[in-house]
Amino acid sequence: MLDNAGPRSLMKIYCACGKIVDLDRKEMNLKKSLKKDLECPACRNARISREIDFLNGVSDKGIPIEEG
Numbered sequence: 121m122l123d124n125a126g127p128r129s130l131m132k133i134y135c136a137c138g139k140i141v142d143l144d145r146k147e148m149n150l151k152k153s154l155k156k157d158l159e160c161p162a163c164r165n166a167r168i169s170r171e172i173d174f175l176n177g178v179s180d181k182g183i184p185i186e187e188g
C-alpha cells in the first residue's frame with residue numbers, strides 16, 4: 121500500500137464513477153469504519169440530492185423517517 125505522507129494527510133480513492141480523487145485520509149478511514157462507500161465529491165453530492173428527493177417523497181406520504 122502506498123503511503124505518501126504529505127503536508128495534508130490525503131489518500132487516493134477510486135470512485136465508482138471512475139474518478140481517482142485525493143481525499144482526507146481521516147475522513148475516509150472514518151467512512152470505511154462505518155462501512156460507507158468511498159466516493160468523490162461529485163458522486164457524494166449526487167447521492168445526497170437523491171436521498172433528499174427520496175426522503176421528501178416518502179414524507180409526502182406521511183411516513184416519518186428518522187436518522188440516527
Ligand SMILES: [Zn+2]
Nearest residue numbers: 135137160163
Ligand atoms: Zn465519483
